[in-house]
Amino acid sequence: MPVEWAGSGPGLLVTIDRGGGAGLRTQLEEQLRTAIRAGRLAANEPLPSSRELARALGLSRGLVQDCYAQLQAEGYLTSRPGSATRVAAGVVSPHEGPAPEKSSAERVRHPVADFQHGVPDLGLAPREEWAWAVQKTLRTAPNAAFDYGEAVGVRALREVLASYLGRVRAVAAGPDDLIVCAGMQQALGLVVGALAAAGVRSLAFEDPGSGANVTDLTAAAGIAAVPVTVDESGLDVGALARSGAGAVFVTPAHQWPTGVVLTGPRRQALIAWSRATGGVIVEDDYDAEFRYDRDPVGSLQGLAPDCVISLGTVSKSLAPALRLGWIVAPPRLHPALARGKWRADRGSPGLDQLALAALLESGRYDRHLRRVRAEYAARRETLIAALHRHAPRLAVTGLAAGFHAILHLPPGTDDAAAVERAVIEAAAARGVGLYGMAKMHAQAVPPKPRLIVGFGNTSRSAIEAGIEAIADLLNPPLRRG
Amino acid sequence: MPVEWAGSGPGLLVTIDRGGGAGLRTQLEEQLRTAIRAGRLAANEPLPSSRELARALGLSRGLVQDCYAQLQAEGYLTSRPGSATRVAAGVVSPHEGPAPEKSSAERVRHPVADFQHGVPDLGLAPREEWAWAVQKTLRTAPNAAFDYGEAVGVRALREVLASYLGRVRAVAAGPDDLIVCAGMQQALGLVVGALAAAGVRSLAFEDPGSGANVTDLTAAAGIAAVPVTVDESGLDVGALARSGAGAVFVTPAHQWPTGVVLTGPRRQALIAWSRATGGVIVEDDYDAEFRYDRDPVGSLQGLAPDCVISLGTVSKSLAPALRLGWIVAPPRLHPALARGKWRADRGSPGLDQLALAALLESGRYDRHLRRVRAEYAARRETLIAALHRHAPRLAVTGLAAGFHAILHLPPGTDDAAAVERAVIEAAAARGVGLYGMAKMHAQAVPPKPRLIVGFGNTSRSAIEAGIEAIADLLNPPLRRG
Numbered sequence: 001m002p003v004e005w006a007g008s009g010p011g012l013l014v015t016i017d018r019g020g021g022a023g024l025r026t027q028l029e030e031q032l033r034t035a036i037r038a039g040r041l042a043a044n045e046p047l048p049s050s051r052e053l054a055r056a057l058g059l060s061r062g063l064v065q066d067c068y069a070q071l072q073a074e075g076y077l078t079s080r081p082g083s084a085t086r087v088a089a090g091v092v093s094p095h096e097g098p099a100p101e102k103s104s105a106e107r108v109r110h111p112v113a114d115f116q117h118g119v120p121d122l123g124l125a126p127r128e129e130w131a132w133a134v135q136k137t138l139r140t141a142p143n144a145a146f147d148y149g150e151a152v153g154v155r156a157l158r159e160v161l162a163s164y165l166g167r168v169r170a171v172a173a174g175p176d177d178l179i180v181c182a183g184m185q186q187a188l189g190l191v192v193g194a195l196a197a198a199g200v201r202s203l204a205f206e207d208p209g210s211g212a213n214v215t216d217l218t219a220a221a222g223i224a225a226v227p228v229t230v231d232e233s234g235l236d237v238g239a240l241a242r243s244g245a246g247a248v249f250v251t252p253a254h255q256w257p258t259g260v261v262l263t264g265p266r267r268q269a270l271i272a273w274s275r276a277t278g279g280v281i282v283e284d285d286y287d288a289e290f291r292y293d294r295d296p297v298g299s300l301q302g303l304a305p306d307c308v309i310s311l312g313t314v315s316k317s318l319a320p321a322l323r324l325g326w327i328v329a330p331p332r333l334h335p336a337l338a339r340g341k342w343r344a345d346r347g348s349p350g351l352d353q354l355a356l357a358a359l360l361e362s363g364r365y366d367r368h369l370r371r372v373r374a375e376y377a378a379r380r381e382t383l384i385a386a387l388h389r390h391a392p393r394l395a396v397t398g399l400a401a402g403f404h405a406i407l408h409l410p411p412g413t414d415d416a417a418a419v420e421r422a423v424i425e426a427a428a429a430r431g432v433g434l435y436g437m438a439k440m441h442a443q444a445v446p447p448k449p450r451l452i453v454g455f456g457n458t459s460r461s462a463i464e465a466g467i468e469a470i471a472d473l474l475n476p477p478l479r480r481g
Numbered sequence: 482m483p484v485e486w487a488g489s490g491p492g493l494l495v496t497i498d499r500g501g502g503a504g505l506r507t508q509l510e511e512q513l514r515t516a517i518r519a520g521r522l523a524a525n526e527p528l529p530s531s532r533e534l535a536r537a538l539g540l541s542r543g544l545v546q547d548c549y550a551q552l553q554a555e556g557y558l559t560s561r562p563g564s565a566t567r568v569a570a571g572v573v574s575p576h577e578g579p580a581p582e583k584s585s586a587e588r589v590r591h592p593v594a595d596f597q598h599g600v601p602d603l604g605l606a607p608r609e610e611w612a613w614a615v616q617k618t619l620r621t622a623p624n625a626a627f628d629y630g631e632a633v634g635v636r637a638l639r640e641v642l643a644s645y646l647g648r649v650r651a652v653a654a655g656p657d658d659l660i661v662c663a664g665m666q667q668a669l670g671l672v673v674g675a676l677a678a679a680g681v682r683s684l685a686f687e688d689p690g691s692g693a694n695v696t697d698l699t700a701a702a703g704i705a706a707v708p709v710t711v712d713e714s715g716l717d718v719g720a721l722a723r724s725g726a727g728a729v730f731v732t733p734a735h736q737w738p739t740g741v742v743l744t745g746p747r748r749q750a751l752i753a754w755s756r757a758t759g760g761v762i763v764e765d766d767y768d769a770e771f772r773y774d775r776d777p778v779g780s781l782q783g784l785a786p787d788c789v790i791s792l793g794t795v796s797k798s799l800a801p802a803l804r805l806g807w808i809v810a811p812p813r814l815h816p817a818l819a820r821g822k823w824r825a826d827r828g829s830p831g832l833d834q835l836a837l838a839a840l841l842e843s844g845r846y847d848r849h850l851r852r853v854r855a856e857y858a859a860r861r862e863t864l865i866a867a868l869h870r871h872a873p874r875l876a877v878t879g880l881a882a883g884f885h886a887i888l889h890l891p892p893g894t895d896d897a898a899a900v901e902r903a904v905i906e907a908a909a910a911r912g913v914g915l916y917g918m919a920k921m922h923a924q925a926v927p928p929k930p931r932l933i934v935g936f937g938n939t940s941r942s943a944i945e946a947g948i949e950a951i952a953d954l955l956n957p958p959l960r961r962g
Binding site: 034042043119122123125127128130131134135138139142143144145146147148149155181182183185186189216217220315319320321322323324342343344345346347348349350351352 | 516523524600603604606608609611612615616619620623624625626627628629630636662663664666667670697698701796800801802803804805823824825826827828829830831832833
């Protein structure tokens with residue numbers, strides 16, 4: 001007969017089953033771990049004392065103490081003398097399924113600083129603004145807004161989005177060129193499907209880049225994926241032409257992960273390639289709204305709307321949990337994408353779309369972006385200053401935009417992947433989470449050891465403390481004369 | 482140079498472009514039609530007078546009057562002497578992409594009554610309850626709730642959903658058996674993909690039924706779709722066994738569209754088929770929460786959790802625009818479905834999931850269901866009474882659950898599809914929207930002429946008026962002795 005303990009709000013229920021297969025401590029540990037990962041136990045929330053919980057569940061106090069100690073050791077809980085045991089801050093739910101950019105080993109907690117990438121500061125998510133927008137939608141939307149909408153997205157959103165993208169990203173598109181979708185993953189999946197339907201047999205991707213993710217989707221669609229090198233000017237268009245690919249997936253505004261911005265001449269060359277071969281350019285504009293040193297570079301799409309599919313998302317600007325993104329497509333590819341979206345899910349949630357339209361239209365989206373851009377700019381400055389102070393000889397690149405930098409490690413005697421691994425492991429032992437670039441390369445052994453240092457979801461004090469703690473691992477050795 | 486008129490709130494903008502290809506009246510008509518369909522001009526909203534609008538846009542007043550008259554003729558606008566021209570009530574946004582159950586001809590307005598099916602009453606959508614749930618989520622969710630969540634769905638929702646489905650639908654499942662997804666379309670797509678990956682080569686579907694939709698998805702996945710007859714006890718399990726299919730898509734609680742409930746012996750036979758052949762049963766539990774004559778029949782899944790994938794959605798109970806549904810799957814099929822969901826979109830929107838969890842947990846979901854079920858029960862009674870009064874000799878079936886009935890038309894001398902068409906056309910001429918069952922059949926000529934009469938989104942007064950207006954079309958002729 002299971003014994004239950006329901007504490008800390010309605011979301012948490014611990015159930016201990018004495019007839020079950022797993023041991024009692026394992027059951028308790030598992031459930032607390034899951035509750036913390038899933039956010040049902042929030043950061044800094046106090047847990048009941050071991051005595052209370054033991055009594056509630058009919059367990060021995062020693063067992064509960066052991067369980068708390070274990071979860072403390074794993075970084076899920078914190079405890080200070082004379083204070084309740086609390087949930088540690090910053091435990092993030094693990095992503096399910098293939099997540100090529102993070103191994104499970106990298107997901108363990110890093111108490112000093114975690115330079116994870118790909119996630120904005122979740123504490124900056126616009127809770128009040130979103131609440132306002134949803135309220136407004138529910139108060140004013142016509143009944144028809146509760147029906148299945150158009151699969152390509154609610155017209156009102158497509159209209160304000162087209163005008164927003166025109167203004168901010170120099171995208172040349174009207175509402176009929178847009179397809180609203182569930183973030184970048186679905187956008188890319190729909191594009192791969194439409195390219196396959198259009199007879200494209202191979203899709204090139206940037207190397208280093210999101211190859212693993214692209215390959216997963218192209219394999220499912222039965223088309224080939226070919227890596228094309230990125231250098232300090234961005235994608236090597238000559239190599240692209242030689243690859244014979246019928247389409248290419250690029251990140252021109254801020255190459256993922258090198259952070260290189262595709263140069264003007266390369267943009268021209270890429271469009272010339274498209275015009276000459278009929279090749280389709282798929283532009284991932286994932287974090288282009290965050291440019292620090294100058295105005296953001298306009299989208300490629302604006303230069304050549306007939307050649308480019310442009311993909312965007314609110315995952316970086318608002319929050320990944322909203323699962324809203326968009327595709328801007330040339331008319332010849334739009335119908336296949338619209339059919340794909342209908343087949344996938346008949347359209348993204350209409351009320352969320354109307355709420356996003358209200359945010360954009362009211363100016364709240366812009367205001368939110370200005371606010372968070374200022375915060376990210378300050379973190380970027382903190383990172384630059386900390387690196388300058390603690391690791392002055394380290395080469396740093398990719399900081400023009402977005403939420404991450406590339407640190408170029410001293411080569412060492414082992415291969416590049418091994419050098420990255422050694423630094424990551426040594427940093428982890430000091431409580432600092434670092435992430436290598438080896439996995440972003442198509443070949444097994446990357447040319448150079450590099451780290452991707454995310455600062456989107458890392459506080460300024462953690463950035464400072466983290467870099468200080470690992471500076472000696474990063475600094476190239478002084479050459480002896 | 483385009484001239485713009487922004488009226489009726491921020492959502493509506495009419496742009497007249499004198500340099501454009503389309504004529505001025507066409508431009509104005511198109512934009513008003515689209516705005517009404519998309520709900521940007523809400524039902525009963527007054528339009529500016531033709532004089533005002535003509536002045537704002539620099540058009541002649543006659544042109545605006547003609548445009549209003551045209552849209553009135555098409556049913557988009559209404560006008561009474563001495564009153565402003567207003568937006569007609571009940572214009573529903575057309576669904577994009579393949580919508581096999583409705584031809585575009587059937588989408589024209591029916592001023593007396595529209596017996597469309599598949600849509601609940603959008604006026605009953607729980608605006609306040611959803612607003613409450615979203616507010617609560619935004620106020621209380623931890624920061625991690627704004628991140629990418631688990632692809633299979635937010636754990637808190639899977640927990641309350643598993644317990645809800647156990648209580649209400651006798652589903653035997655824990656949170657780890659569930660996958661939250663974007664409504665029935667995505668659920669079926671993911672299932673077809675997982676079945677294909679598991680080596681299933683052919684999927685049986687009910688005839689009549691959702692064959693067109695199933696076939697669209699199976700074709701994309703490269704597996705065959707085979708029709709299996711439905712009789713008055715539900716799916717013909719003997720015919721299923723003879724078909725050699727490796728899986729079957731069924732609607733046991735309320736067969737779509739006949740309304741037949743799969744009998745107890747047939748349920749046993751279906752499970753025996755699954756156990757004997759390893760065939761997978763895919764149960765679509767789409768409107769099972771609406772049963773009127775007795776307690777709802779429990780899900781098939783609860784009888785045989787190892788054989789059955791069960792699919793559900795809030796499209797009928799709350800609103801299609803929420804795009805939330807779920808899959809309950811046996812452990813052997815769960816990983817492929819989870820991978821498919823990750824690949825499709827990395828998970829449904831986390832905040833919406835938490836809001837649904839809050840609705841379920843607070844009892845508001847149950848209270849809403851009780852309220853709308855009472856309303857639908859009253860409409861069903863109105864329909865039964867109206868048919869009894871105006872068409873007493875007509876055979877009516879399928880009324881045990883859900884939002885639609887089947888009317889069995891007198892055979893006539895033409896084939897069944899032609900008989901249906903004739904009645905539908907005659908009714909349309911009287912302002913009543915009817916929908917035939919011919920398209921739900923796998924073969925070109927269905928065995929019998931039948932109508933699917935939806936009452937989910939049709940008011941009681943419209944039901945009464947609509948049936949009265951067309952009764953003579955439905956009544957079988959009195960046999961002369």
